[in-house]
Amino acid sequence: MGHTGTWTGVTLSLLAACLALSACITYLVDPFEHYRESDILPLYDQESYNNPGIVRSYDYDAVILGTSMVEMSMPSVIDDVFGVHSVKLPMRGSHTAQMGWQLSHILKRQPLSMAILAVDAYSLMGPPEDREEIIEYLWNDNPLDDVNYLLNRDVLFVKIPKMLKNRGKPLNHKRDDMYQWVDVVFSEASVLNAVSFMPQQEMQPADSRLERSTENIRKNLEPYIEEHPETRFLIYMPPYSAGYWYLMTRQGLSEQQFRSRIRVAELLLPYENVELYDFSARLEWTEDLDQYFDYSHHSTEISNRLMRSMAAGENRILSPEDMERDNEQIRQMVERFIEKYEH
Numbered sequence: 001m002g003h004t005g006t007w008t009g010v011t012l013s014l015l016a017a018c019l020a021l022s023a024c025i026t027y028l029v030d031p032f033e034h035y036r037e038s039d040i041l042p043l044y045d046q047e048s049y050n051n052p053g054i055v056r057s058y059d060y061d062a063v064i065l066g067t068s069m070v071e072m073s074m075p076s077v078i079d080d081v082f083g084v085h086s087v088k089l090p091m092r093g094s095h096t097a098q099m100g101w102q103l104s105h106i107l108k109r110q111p112l113s114m115a116i117l118a119v120d121a122y123s124l125m126g127p128p129e130d131r132e133e134i135i136e137y138l139w140n141d142n143p144l145d146d147v148n149y150l151l152n153r154d155v156l157f158v159k160i161p162k163m164l165k166n167r168g169k170p171l172n173h174k175r176d177d178m179y180q181w182v183d184v185v186f187s188e189a190s191v192l193n194a195v196s197f198m199p200q201q202e203m204q205p206a207d208s209r210l211e212r213s214t215e216n217i218r219k220n221l222e223p224y225i226e227e228h229p230e231t232r233f234l235i236y237m238p239p240y241s242a243g244y245w246y247l248m249t250r251q252g253l254s255e256q257q258f259r260s261r262i263r264v265a266e267l268l269l270p271y272e273n274v275e276l277y278d279f280s281a282r283l284e285w286t287e288d289l290d291q292y293f294d295y296s297h298h299s300t301e302i303s304n305r306l307m308r309s310m311a312a313g314e315n316r317i318l319s320p321e322d323m324e325r326d327n328e329q330i331r332q333m334v335e336r337f338i339e340k341y342e343h
Contacts, residue, residue, distance in 0.1 A: 023150035031159040033057045034138060034149060041166040043159065044178035051089045052138035055106050062086040063106060065099050066118025069238040071179040072300045073307070081311035084114050090179055091133060095126020098134060100220025105139050107224060112231045116310075117221070118238050119264060120280075121257035124213040128220065180300070184293035194294040195243045197342055201252040206259040213260040217267050225271050232273055234310060237261060239279040239286050239302060242337040243295035249334045258327040265320040276317040277310050281326035283333060 030038060033053030044050055062084035064070050075086040089106075091098045099117060106112065137145035149155065184190070225233050248254040261278070268274045285291060291299045309315060317323050 019151060022156050023147075025160065026150045026152070026155055029160045029163065031155060031163045032138065032149065034146070038163075039171070040163060041169045041171055041174060042178075043163055043166075044174075047089075047091050047179060048133040048135050049138065050178075051091065051102065052105075052135065054087050054089060055102070055109065055139075058087050060085050060087045061110075062112060062114040062116070063102075064088045064090075064116040064118070065102055066090055066238070067094050067120070067123055068092040068297060069120070069240075070118045070303075071181060072298065072303045074176040074300060074304060076173075076176050077304045077307050078116065081307050082114060086114075086116075087175060088179065094123065094133060095130045096123045096216040096220045097126060097128055097130035098132075099123070100224070101131070101134055101139075103220075103224045107228055107231075112228070114232045114234065115224075116234045116236070119221070119235050120238050120240070121213070121260040124216050124260045124264070125209060125257075126216065128212070128215045181293065181297070184297075186291055186293045186299050188289040190293045191241055191243045191289040191295055192341065195247060195341075198250045200250055203252045203254070204256050206255040208256050210256070210259055210263060213263050214267070217264060222267065225268065225274055229273050232275070233268075233271070234275050234277065235264070235268060236277040236306070236310060236315075237264075237280045238296075239282050239298060239306065240296045241289060241292045241298070242287050242333050243289065243292070245280075245286075245330050245334050246337045246341075247295060249331075254331075254334070258324075258330070261327065262320050262323045265317055265323045269317070269319070275310075277315050278317050278323060278326045279306055279309070279315055281329040281333070282309075282315055283329065287333060287336070 027035065029040070030036060030053075031042060032049050033042060034056065037057045037059075042050065042053075062078065062082065063086060064073055064075070064078060068090055070088055070090045071092070073088050073090075075088055078084065078086045089102055091102070096119065099119075103115065106115075137148040221235075225231075245254060248257055261280070265276060269276055280286065285298070285302055285305070291302050293299075317326075
């Protein structure tokens with residue numbers, strides 16, 4: 001009996017020591033930068049895990065938020081043209097709900113001079129309460145929840161060994177380089193390979209999902225705009241390629257997306273701290289398919305042009321009628337795409 005008790009005690013002590021060592025290693029290396037900005041180049045390979053640490057630990061007064069459409073953005077260019085110190089916080093495949101979640105946590109921590117939001121009809125169609133890819137224990141301030149991070153097997157045995165291989169790598173350009181696509185080809189052929197040519201499907205009525213877009217704007221954008229008049233909100237519609245709008249048209253979804261774009265203008269333009277820009281009808285970009293690696297994702301060159309154009313006040317929307325004018329340009333762009341590529 002005594003030997004059994006001793007063995008159990010030794011086993012429990014060793015287990016506790018192993019857990020403590022694991023937690024200590026994770027705390028010191030901190031691959032998700034939950035406790036501090038790292039002096040080793042992080043992996044930046046999972047936005048839902050990396051973004052909370054960037055929000056918590058980095059020095060910034062401006063952010064750019066959006067889907068994967070902002071992954072090619074360069075904070076150094078944003079800083080240069082707007083006079084800010086920025087970070088990018090994309091969430092691939094996300095909706096407006098995730099944007100609102102991030103905004104709520106960012107603005108609780110510190111004031112922002114500027115928030116650049118890439119808002120599009122796709123993200124506005126998502127569930128208003130969507131929490132997919134939100135890792136809550138990394139966002140909240142409950143220290144007890146940190147056990148999910150400190151004793152995470154994947155962090156300890158996969159993330160940390162990979163990150164330690166980055167020791168000695170320069171950190172100067174990490175804000176620009178994080179989340180960048182490096183293994184893709186930007187070309188007309190890449191776009192056309194991603195487009196499925198199809199017969200025209202029945203066009204959905206323009207107002208068919210307007211309540212969803214309205215709810216997303218009301219719940220996930222408007223409260224933060226209204227509560228933070230000191231923050232300049234630059235909201236822009238990303239320049240999806242002509243191939244994207246061809247697909248939306250053929251699938252019968254384009255008119256409801258056009259209506260959602262107008263709804264953004266109707267609801268948000270009245271706020272003095274909002275500037276709305278539309279690059280979906282910047283035709284010299286959206287019809288230059290060599291600047292895309294699929295029907296939606298554009299090059300860093302376009303991202304940089306976009307920031308400089310926005311800083312210069314180009315493509316600014318001042319009324320819902322301006323957005324409808326751009327919608328008509330997109331319709332005409334689709335007709336040109338059909339004439340050129342559909343066989």
